[in-house]
Amino acid sequence: xxxxxxxxxxxxxxxxxxxxxxxxxxxxxxxxxxxxxxxxxxxxxxxxxxxxxxxxxxxxxxxxxxxxxxxxxxxxxxxxxxxxxxxxxxxxxxxxxxxxxxxxxxxxxxxxxxxxxxxxxxxxxxxxxxxxxxxxxxxxxxxxxxxxxxxxxxxxxxxxxxxxxxxxxxxxxxxxxxxxxxxxxxxxxxxxxxxxxxxxxxxxxxxxxxxxxxxxxxxxxxxxxxxxxxxxxxxxxxxxxxxxxxxxxxxxxxxxxxxxxxxxxxxxxxxxxxxxxxxxxxxxxxxxxxxxxxxxxxxxxxxxxxxx
Ligand SMILES: O=c1ccn([C@@H]2O[C@H](COP(=O)(O)O)[C@@H](O)[C@H]2O)c(=O)[nH]1
Numbered sequence: 138x139x140x141x142x143x144x145x146x147x148x149x150x151x152x153x154x155x156x157x158x159x160x161x162x163x164x165x166x167x168x169x170x171x172x173x174x175x176x177x178x179x180x181x182x183x184x185x186x187x188x189x190x191x192x193x194x195x196x197x198x199x200x201x202x203x204x205x206x207x208x209x210x211x212x213x214x215x216x217x218x219x220x221x222x223x224x225x226x227x228x229x230x231x232x233x234x235x236x237x238x239x240x241x242x243x244x245x246x247x248x249x250x251x252x253x254x255x256x257x258x259x260x261x262x263x264x265x266x267x268x269x270x271x272x273x274x275x276x277x278x279x280x281x282x283x284x285x286x287x288x289x290x291x292x293x294x295x296x297x298x299x300x301x302x303x304x305x306x307x308x309x310x311x312x313x314x315x316x317x318x319x320x321x322x323x324x325x326x327x328x329x330x331x332x333x334x335x336x337x338x339x340x341x342x343x344x345x346x347x348x349x350x351x352x353x354x355x356x357x358x359x360x361x362x363x364x365x366x367x368x369x370x371x372x373x374x375x376x377x378x379x380x381x382x383x384x385x386x387x388x389x390x391x392x393x394x395x396x397x398x399x400x401x402x403x404x405x406x407x408x409x410x411x412x413x414x415x416x417x418x419x420x421x422x423x424x425x426x427x428x429x430x431x432x433x434x435x436x437x438x439x440x441x442x443x444x445x
Pocket of ligand 1: 156158208240306307308309351352353375376377378379380401402403404405
């Protein structure tokens with residue numbers, strides 16, 4: 138799947154991923170009203186609204202982007218109907234030839250990680266039948282439990298030719314509380330980065346490993362160190378836009394080949410119509426505002442890379 142991600146990035150010239158993190162307060166009133174008319178003000182109604190909202194965004198942007206990253210928490214908050222909307226979104230994006238990164242941040246003791254890996258990246262056998270329950274292309278993985286918590290994901294990825302992005306240095310303000318602690322002379326995120334490179338070393342696609350890393354755009358200096366420490370690791374970079382990251386902060390996340398990183402923006406794209414910059418689009422044209430926000434993000438990153 139890393140090869141498809143790289144091919145899609147080359148085709149679109151856009152090293153970005155649109156984060157599908159729908160919240161009810163981003164969803165235009167008309168979409169919500171239509172959904173509630175059909176399903177009532179219920180979890181089912183909310184799930185229909187987020188699905189219709191996502192579909193609008195995907196239809197307006199799929200030709201410009203290589204990948205999407207649905208954040209499972211935004212769907213889980215609507216219970217089982219929300220998870221059905223998560224799955225519907227994944228299937229639709231795959232129909233549109235987009236790479237789907239499930240932002241699930243799982244990781245547990247080995248046997249439990251194996252079940253998570255089966256649910257999101259693998260297949261489950263039921264009698265004579267086989268099912269791929271969620272079937273994302275990549276999933277995000279929390280490495281806090283160590284190698285036996287990550288290995289089941291790597292094993293499933295090997296079987297299914299899928300991939301993972303392991304949390305190395307997250308974008309949030311408190312990420313340093315544990316991740317920046319010095320252990321044996323080096324910050325913990327460096328130890329994790331080195332381990333990620335090791336987990337992925339014998340699992341390579343076109344120049345890059347199927348085992349990637351998550352490093353926040355909000356910590357550009359650490360991104361530079363980690364880029365050098367993990368030269369063959371693809372980096373998923375959240376924190377652009379709503380969290381303050383800009384194109385100029387991102388140049389060291391990329392290798393000289395212009396590849397090696399994919400930058401996520403969720404609220405900055407899907408709720409673009411709420412920003413003053415895109416206000417002229419209006420609520421009804423929220424998807425057109427998202428399309429423009431994608432173009433602006435690509436231009437911002439491309440210019441930064443050209444001027445580095
Ligand atoms: O370090 C991390 C890891 C994951 N995320 C996720 O990315 C998006 C960011 O949303 P924005 O609206 O673009 O801020 C969201 O799903 C987070 O859970 C992250 O932000 N940082």
